[in-house]
Amino acid sequence: MSNHSSLNTIEKSNSRKGSGIIDTDVHHEIRSTQDLLPYLSDHWKRYISDYGWVPERSIPFNQIRKSTKYRMDSVPEDGATPGSSFPLLKEQLLDKHNMTHAVLTGWFYEASVAKGWFEFATARASAYNDYTIEHWLEKDKRLLGSITISRDPQAAVREIERVGSHPQMVQVMMPIGDFAWGDPQYHPIFEAAHRNGLAIAMHLSASITAQGGDFLRYYVAWRSVHPQAYMTQTISLITNGVFDKFPDLKVALVEGGFEWVPFMMHRMDSAYKALRQETPWVKRMPSDYFRDNMRFTTQPWDDLTPKQFLNVIDMMGSEEMIMYASDYPHWDFDPPERTLPQQIPDSLRQKILFENARNFYKL
């Protein structure tokens, strides 16, 4: 990413010794929809201020603590939404854990998974990006941003062109909903990201359903099933030839787990060997695209033993595919020092905490 030269300079000392911490999933928040008003046209501004529109974004479960989905200590003193205070995030995350970078992934995915009314969704996405730039990225060079888009591919492309050159914008956020991003209608989005030197991030949204829709009866079930939504996206991207069209495209699958990845690599390779005549535009083995084009993040950490964890890495056939994520300020926050088992090689730990993300984001 050519416009990253200032960051490159900042990072160079850390990069050389290969140490540091990059957090690839930090949910900064708006205090309320009011925060978006300065960036909206009068029409949409009134739609919120006068008509009382509020975004739909909750998963339909009670959470496990009074602070709902947040860390108890992440509520700002003024009672605002956790994640909406830069000073608190700086203190609790960047400074406390001595982070080199934190990738803001936001929590405004409803605009991106909305099934229609794309005009308003596009306006909200733009307003949210402007808010992120002004109130977050420009306050701290350690913060990196994700571009929120709507599902109108042409509008998404325009938004990527509009804010993609900001030196701290590193990726386009394509939240995972009940549809497949590999479908050809979305390829212009990948093209625009690719052309602007941006990665793609995929993160679950509240709107996922899954096979056997009525299983969503409990939060524990939802949490256990949501990696399926990520599996589907990997299959969709590969079979629709996204990585054949854009061989350098990088996709981070954030908060979807990683222990299932070797299974999906092997399953897809076997299926592809038998059925490759069906998709002649797919030129490489599916596991090659996993290794070269996709990255997965650590949070939520599933309590693997050191041996189990090393088994998974071994079955992936690569130490480059996993990146550390904290999920701050959510209740299941994983601090960097308690995420990985203690008994793994230091070189692997440094790849996961730092180097893999540094390479992925070309920092």
Added chain:
Amino acid sequence: MSNHSSLNTIEKSNSRKGSGIIDTDVHHEIRSTQDLLPYLSDHWKRYISDYGWVPERSIPFNQIRKSTKYRMDSVPEDGATPGSSFPLLKEQLLDKHNMTHAVLTGWFYEASVAKGWFEFATARASAYNDYTIEHWLEKDKRLLGSITISRDPQAAVREIERVGSHPQMVQVMMPIGDFAWGDPQYHPIFEAAHRNGLAIAMHLSASITAQGGDFLRYYVAWRSVHPQAYMTQTISLITNGVFDKFPDLKVALVEGGFEWVPFMMHRMDSAYKALRQETPWVKRMPSDYFRDNMRFTTQPWDDLTPKQFLNVIDMMGSEEMIMYASDYPHWDFDPPERTLPQQIPDSLRQKILFENARNFYKL
């Protein structure tokens, strides 16, 4: 299963030395719906013969060979449907591979996943069971059967009572469709199976969809995604407390892969540790139910190296959870001698080819 004494006697010599082969997924077929007519009431008989009703059962993809979904050599000489000839199945499967037992799983799942018109679906299920008993089970003691049911729980219970005492009927087939079998409305089915000493088998049907429904664009995608439908069922069974109600219930998840199982065990354990207050009726760690109550089958075999395969077994924490399956007569048939890697311990091989299924079916 008390009425299995004759089989117990037959098996005893093999059981002692712990060798033999049990195939847990064999798709016997009807030649056409005409085969069901002798077992239907006049009304439903006319619905087929006079109204021309045919079952819907194909997955919406072209298959990879002229014989569509079947092994080329499995077409009987008279051109009938592969799998519909007992002599050919006996020759190509039971005798050729020297099988101790083969569990017939049929391919008539449309009656079980139908979303309505349960009265006719129930009649078809019963007719299919009668056909299976007369034309298959009674021809060879090595064949074991699966009871086809409809989704009307009370009708399913009646059917289990009607044919469940047949000494070769070993399980109730609950095909996997776009719904979750753990839902309370289906618990009477588990109760009836449990009471009759029958296991449960779950096998994908043609009707599955998955998260991001429109991903079902290619057969290779469908094949890669269908294990999700199995994951959902495991989550549904555990969170709805099926194994707490019926602690001895055994569920075989057939043709859904197994490499994902450790991931789901770890993911569910982690989720349960954090969220167990939500489901107080679930008394044990989810991985305990996986180990004690669920079994998984080998086909389709995903070309794991010996090390990868042993890694998976190690991460499961059990050598008892996998059972051999061939999927005869489908195109992706896995013969017993080419399913497992050569370089694994003989004792593990024997468990997978024979002992685990023997214990599961109490043979």
